[in-house]
Amino acid sequence: MPQLEIGGTTYEVDEDGFLQELDKWGRGFAQGYAAVEGIEGELTEDHWKLIDYIRDYYAQFGIAPMIRKMCKDTGFDLKRIYALFPSGPAKGACKLAGLSKPTGCV
Amino acid sequence: MKKNIHIDDFTRPGGQVTELDPAELDPLPPPYDKIDKPSIRKLTEEQRKRMDASLDGIVAIGLTPPKTPEEEKAFIDKFLAGIKKLFSADDNWTFLQPLVHTLEYCVKCQICSDACPVYISSGRQDIYRPTMRPELFRRIVSKYIKKEHPFLRKIKDSDIDLNWQTLARLGELAYRCTLCRRCAQVCPLGCDNALISREIRKVFSQQMGIAPKELHEKGSVQQLRVGSSTGMTPAALKNILEFAEEEIEEKTGRKIKIPVDKKGADILLIHNAGEFLAWPENLEAFAIILDAAGVDWTLSTEIAGYDSVNYGVWYDDFQFARVVIRQSQAAKSLGVRKISFGECGHAHKAGIVVADRVLTGDLIIPRESSLPMLEEIVMSGRIKLDPGRNNFPVTLHDPCNMVRLMGIVEPQRRILRKICPQFREMTPHGVENYCCGGGSGFAITQSTNFPDWRSAVSGRMKMKQILEAFQDVPGAEVKKYVCAPCSNCKGQFRDMFEYYGVWEKSGILYGGLVELIVNAMADLKKPFIQWEWH
Numbered sequence: 001m002p003q004l005e006i007g008g009t010t011y012e013v014d015e016d017g018f019l020q021e022l023d024k025w026g027r028g029f030a031q032g033y034a035a036v037e038g039i040e041g042e043l044t045e046d047h048w049k050l051i052d053y054i055r056d057y058y059a060q061f062g063i064a065p066m067i068r069k070m071c072k073d074t075g076f077d078l079k080r081i082y083a084l085f086p087s088g089p090a091k092g093a094c095k096l097a098g099l100s101k102p103t104g105c106v
Numbered sequence: 107m108k109k110n111i112h113i114d115d116f117t118r119p120g121g122q123v124t125e126l127d128p129a130e131l132d133p134l135p136p137p138y139d140k141i142d143k144p145s146i147r148k149l150t151e152e153q154r155k156r157m158d159a160s161l162d163g164i165v166a167i168g169l170t171p172p173k174t175p176e177e178e179k180a181f182i183d184k185f186l187a188g189i190k191k192l193f194s195a196d197d198n199w200t201f202l203q204p205l206v207h208t209l210e211y212c213v214k215c216q217i218c219s220d221a222c223p224v225y226i227s228s229g230r231q232d233i234y235r236p237t238m239r240p241e242l243f244r245r246i247v248s249k250y251i252k253k254e255h256p257f258l259r260k261i262k263d264s265d266i267d268l269n270w271q272t273l274a275r276l277g278e279l280a281y282r283c284t285l286c287r288r289c290a291q292v293c294p295l296g297c298d299n300a301l302i303s304r305e306i307r308k309v310f311s312q313q314m315g316i317a318p319k320e321l322h323e324k325g326s327v328q329q330l331r332v333g334s335s336t337g338m339t340p341a342a343l344k345n346i347l348e349f350a351e352e353e354i355e356e357k358t359g360r361k362i363k364i365p366v367d368k369k370g371a372d373i374l375l376i377h378n379a380g381e382f383l384a385w386p387e388n389l390e391a392f393a394i395i396l397d398a399a400g401v402d403w404t405l406s407t408e409i410a411g412y413d414s415v416n417y418g419v420w421y422d423d424f425q426f427a428r429v430v431i432r433q434s435q436a437a438k439s440l441g442v443r444k445i446s447f448g449e450c451g452h453a454h455k456a457g458i459v460v461a462d463r464v465l466t467g468d469l470i471i472p473r474e475s476s477l478p479m480l481e482e483i484v485m486s487g488r489i490k491l492d493p494g495r496n497n498f499p500v501t502l503h504d505p506c507n508m509v510r511l512m513g514i515v516e517p518q519r520r521i522l523r524k525i526c527p528q529f530r531e532m533t534p535h536g537v538e539n540y541c542c543g544g545g546s547g548f549a550i551t552q553s554t555n556f557p558d559w560r561s562a563v564s565g566r567m568k569m570k571q572i573l574e575a576f577q578d579v580p581g582a583e584v585k586k587y588v589c590a591p592c593s594n595c596k597g598q599f600r601d602m603f604e605y606y607g608v609w610e611k612s613g614i615l616y617g618g619l620v621e622l623i624v625n626a627m628a629d630l631k632k633p634f635i636q637w638e639w640h
Contacts, residue, residue: 016553063342104329
């Protein structure tokens, strides 16, 4: 299993950098990972709004929210999400939110 | 670059059998003839230590090498025990006959090689010939199962040195075939070389517990545990359906209650659950059409009853049977008259065709494709349709399992000819189609550099076909639509189109069939297809 070191903590991740130990997630993980994902500087309020939304949905339903629902509920369109997270909603935002890689035919 | 591959190249420890050279791949039309990034990522040194990539540098399963000679021996013994079972009627009654036929009758005439999109697109790499896996397999059987005399093996040129490395490469090679079965279609002797790919995968999974995570652990195992390979629970499903109902109302002004667990409904519709999460417009369009046509239908919230996928059809007979039985039980408990499968190709094969080999007694419930039902609705005039609303170039992709395997060729075409004035066929099409490149689980295999391979190699022929179908309107300013009535094919198109920048360069959107039907509905205020969600 590959490992990733962020701010002195070692995390188990999959081959594509998705966190494997979901309970180890903390805000430091997201902030530390931001640079790897091409986001410069501190995460903004909008970044956190999306990350928190994804984590809340995951806590309630056990999966990542549909992208369309994510856009509707946060008020961000897809363009805005890509501006915030250059790798996109699944490979960027969900990864920073500490979710596993999406599975099934999605 | 190493083109003439010998069997010894597979058995030699260390090194790589073939290195793919992007410059030698079958050329694509401009502007796709030049691509500004390495087409296939290389594994890192650290990854190479953990995962075997000694076939072609690509990883689908990525085995870890054994640490001791004893471990290596145990691995080989286990594999051979699995191969032995393939030839026992008690263990493999489902596929024994075509397996033996293929092994005994193939004369290696290579007609199948010219039919194989992976082989041709790769720049005719020997390792991807449809006859290569069967040849390795045949030699293993000759030496270790039939135990043929060394002299006989010598004159038949059927020797092989089995070691861990050979098997690691064979296991990977079984995941370089999309099971599209174009090879089987053209074989003059009726051999099915794609079946050999699946039988190898089956031994690896059933005997050794080795399969891509996406197919097994996160796939069929998860589906049987929580209800869907996407991880979607019944509670999540309900949340998503509420969202879909809201969207339907916003888009069409219609208030539709999507029927769930309706006892005694005429039809249980089973979608690929990927639609719910990635392409909700597909399930919304189904609901709009069935509602407008007055069909008595329902969805189910039972385990596997709301996810038509059955990944076992790609790699494991046991997982296959478990899922088929759960789906039939879901239908039985609702007392529906029949099951209809939504736009998912492999679910058609699994649930409608292969399921016949598993289901017995009262679990045998009529099962059919939704495409003829949609055709009947469109042709009957029950819904008022205006083709002028679909006045953009449309081409049709044929999912291998629906079309080549099952012969469902015309319903989707009769619909498109009626509602899409600029419909044009790809060349070739129908039962002679080419795979999207994502077949047999490839579209969901998202790890390491495998996605690069399926965009650059296995999907290449389809990419070329799509571009050629639109060659009269190549520019991005003309919005175009590839109709792909299959979730797996759509997943492949999404990834492949992103990989090549197809929306930016050519303005091509992919989507299902029902979306085009709803988009043509004459009384809707606004278009249903939203091009901004490319």
